[in-house]
Amino acid sequence: MIRVADLPAAHPGRRLLTKRTPFFAAPGEPRCSYCVYVPTSWTPETELPVLVAVHGTGRSVGELREGLIPFAEEHQVIVVVPLFPVGIENPDDVDNYKVLDAHGIRFDLVLLDILEQVRFRWNARIGTVLLCGHSGGGQFAHRFLYLHPDRVAAVAVGAPGGVTLLDDALAWPEGTGDTRQRFGIAVDPAAVARVPVLLVIGADDDGRADLAAMGDHGHSRPEQLDRLGRSLALHGTAVQHVVVPGVGHSAPGTRPPVVEFFTGLLPDIRGKAVP
Known part of the structure; x- marks a missing residue:
């Protein structure tokens, strides 16, 4: 694999590998992929921090970047x-990544391998990263935090339709009671609490009908976010909660508070x- 630093300054590969990059196959799981934005100010000597942004069910990765x-x-x-x-093993499976493991794939480990590349x-500095996700991406983001709090500097969770509580009486993905058996990792609420968390949702994002259509007749998206916030706060996490007026279920609409939080x-x- 080419390191950008090894290419002469005038090499066309420099243009390909800075600013908007192509999509690269994920190492170890080429059915997944990733793209990068490398800022104009980047030089081979710089060690820039990383923001990981995880898509929702619609996979709108272009808009997200x-x-x-x-x-x-x-x-x-x-x-x-x-x-x-969508469609790994099951052509209709849109949810595979949200609970971190499906069809024999550990999506959290796929991301860690991507970061190593x-x-x-x-x-890049990947010891700890900023992490955000909206909707399905918000599901992935807070669950990744539970399993890998040492790799996350801060996390912004937007409008997830489903949440995992820090509750050992419940099995994954409702709770964290069986993560040692399922992932080989026992969730440490004290380690999770060291990571600042932003919970964000649009004021017009109820989502009850959407969730009912997917089999959850008990909660709206605001209720799910409240449940997550209470669970995190109960275990000592510093949680900020932002409701954006006039916004529905929209990643772009809820992005300004995410950017402000990370800034x-x-x-x-x-x-x-840590590099």
């Missing part, structure tokens, strides 16, 4: 957008970042 380019440019952050496709190719934390994160 484009929407974070201003943040990447202003704050010198590399944006990594994984793509977990990003570290190698762009000399406020970046100075401290840069100081503590």
Whole structure:
């Protein structure tokens, strides 16, 4: 695999591997892939922090990357957008990645392998990363936090339709009681509590009809987010909760508070970042 630093400055590969990159197959699981935005200010000597943005059920990865380019440019952050496709093993399975394991694939480990490639190719700081996701991406994001709190500097969770509570009396994905058997990892609420969390949703995002159509007749999206917030706070996590007026179930509509949240934390994160 080519490191960008090994290419001469005038090599066309430099243009291909900076700013908007192509999609790369994920190492070890080529059915998944990822793209990157590398800010204009990047040089081979820099060790930039990383923001991972996880798509929702619609897999709108193009809009997701484009929407974070201003943040990447202003704050010198590399944006990594994984793509977990529909239809692995089951052609109608749109949810595979949301609970982190399905069809023999550990999607959390796929992301960690992606980050290792990003570290190698762009000399990026991946010891801890910023992590955000909306809807299905929000499901992935908070569950990834539970299993890998040491790899997350801060997480923003937007409007998830389903949540996992820090409750050992419930099995995954409703709770964390069987994660040692399922993942080989026992969730540590104290480690999770060291990571700042933003919960964000549009004021017009009820989602009750959508969730009922998928078999959940008990909760709306705001109720799910409240349940998650209470569970995190009960175990000591510093949780911010933002409701965006006039916005429905929209990743772009709820992005401004996510950007504000990460911007406020970046100075401290840069100081503590581990390459």
